[in-house]
Amino acid sequence: MANLDFIYNRHSVRQYRDTDIPTEDIFEIIRAATYAPSGGNVQNWHFIIIKNKNKIKELVKIIEKKNDELVNNSKDEDKKIKFRKYLRFQTVFKTAPVLILIYAGPYNSPDLVLAVDLLKESGAPKDEIDRYLKTVPGIQNIAAAMENLLLAATARGYGTCWMTSPNFAVKDLENFVNFKKEGYSLAAMTPIGIPLATEQKSTSRKPLEEVITLIE
Numbered sequence: 001m002a003n004l005d006f007i008y009n010r011h012s013v014r015q016y017r018d019t020d021i022p023t024e025d026i027f028e029i030i031r032a033a034t035y036a037p038s039g040g041n042v043q044n045w046h047f048i049i050i051k052n053k054n055k056i057k058e059l060v061k062i063i064e065k066k067n068d069e070l071v072n073n074s075k076d077e078d079k080k081i082k083f084r085k086y087l088r089f090q091t092v093f094k095t096a097p098v099l100i101l102i103y104a105g106p107y108n109s110p111d112l113v114l115a116v117d118l119l120k121e122s123g124a125p126k127d128e129i130d131r132y133l134k135t136v137p138g139i140q141n142i143a144a145a146m147e148n149l150l151l152a153a154t155a156r157g158y159g160t161c162w163m164t165s166p167n168f169a170v171k172d173l174e175n176f177v178n179f180k181k182e183g184y185s186l187a188a189m190t191p192i193g194i195p196l197a198t199e200q201k202s203t204s205r206k207p208l209e210e211v212i213t214l215i216e
Contacts, residue, residue: 006155011200013159014092016193021051021098025156026192030100032152036144039137040109045145048101048179059166060094062176063087066169090165096191101173102146106183107138142187150190159195164188 030047038044050056067087071080093099119129150160166173170186177186 006151008202009200010150010154011159011195011202012161013191013193013195013197013200014089014161015196016096016159016191017196018095019097019194021158021192021194023051025158026098026100029149029152029156029158029192033145033149036141036148038141038144039107040111042105042107042109042138042141044105044107044138045142046103046105046179046181046184048103048177050099050101050177051097053097056094056096056099058176059099059173060091062172063090063166063169066172070168086165090163090168092161093163093189093191095196096193098192099189100149100192101177101189102142102149102187103179103181103184104139104142104187105181107136107141109137112137139187146188146190153190153192157194158192159200160190160192162188162190 026049030049033047034043034045050059064087067083067090071083074080074083115132116129119132146162150162153160164187166189167186174186
């Protein structure tokens with residue numbers, strides 16, 4: 001594709017208009033997410049769509065309560081002040097008409113299991129095996145799906161914000177959502193909506209020469 005504007009136009013949006021998003025648009029955006037690459041084609045993702053404003057408010061309250069609990073349990077005043085400040089970032093989805101929660105399921109690709117077995121049989125040290133497992137391909141699948149989702153939303157004129165900051169309250173959030181599927185847990189979330197601001201500014205990026213190593 002010659003025109004990459006659908007990538008460069010993506011921004012993290014934290015304020016949204018109170019405008020409903022058609023369900024067919026949401027489904028199409030998530031369909032695009034499911035076309036992300038997936039190791040072993042396990043597709044270990046599940047998407048929870050929340051359009052109920054009262055439920056979104058309840059999720060905000062859960063995060064606020066957990067933030068308060070953690071702060072009150074600490075004796076470090078500096079940590080208390082800093083973590084309270086993060087609350088506004090942990091709840092930026094509160095103005096969005098739609099919230100998407102992405103759950104990650106088990107990743108038991110046969111090649112991963114075999115590779116670990118063979119590394120062990122070859123006498124590979126534990127740190128080498130741990131380094132291999134740190135690549136966590138199962139979570140990479142979820143990240144790829146999320147990126148597809150964000151780009152598809154941008155292409156349709158919607159704003160999003162990839163969020164993992166509320167995950168310190170993951171147990172309480174999962175209990176509220178009450179999604180039960182063996183081995184699945186909340187990995188990330190994103191609001192979807194029409195940006196409140198008409199113009200979005202991109203954050204600065206590192207120069208290519210700083211992030212590229214060319215081996216010829």
